[in-house]
Amino acid sequence: MPDDYRRQLESITYLGAICLVFVTDQSIADQYWLNIHEDGAPFLLFIQHTRLVGAEMYQGRHVYYIGSYQPHDSALFGMSDDALAASGLTICNGIYPKFDPARVCERHVFKFKAAQHVVDTRYEEKIPDYRRRRPDFSWQFFPDFPRRIAA
Secondary structure, rough: EEEEEEEEHHHEEEEEEEEEEEEEEOOOOOOOEOOOOOOOOOOOEEEEEHHOOOHHHHHHOEEEEEEEEEEOOOOOHHOOHHHHHHHHHHHHHHHHOOHHHHEEEEEEEEEEEEEEEEOOOOOOHHOOOOOOOOOOOOOOOOOOOOHHOOO
């Protein structure tokens, strides 16, 4: 990758994302999406995926996503997956008292360091040209990609 292109990419500041995805046999919410506005809550978003895509697609189980954008130095990035999952399930139980964390049959924690770009006053100058790419990168799998974007 050319040095000037790499510098352009590295000039963009990103927030990280912390996500807990869990599965249970309980339908715990009537809505698909809920923003969490609690002081000190480590998560900002709760989604019951199976309100959008029915539980029948998952053998009757319900899939949930709870997540947050965080700075890289956030304490959440240093927490273990078990501690993050316990925190997320506790928040869900506080919002939905009928939710039983003991009925969770599967859970996964994801941490992404560069999930959301931060738009500052110079962001427009930092946006990389999608047509600029590594010389060895091939568009063979997406031959009309540049044309679709430009259209």
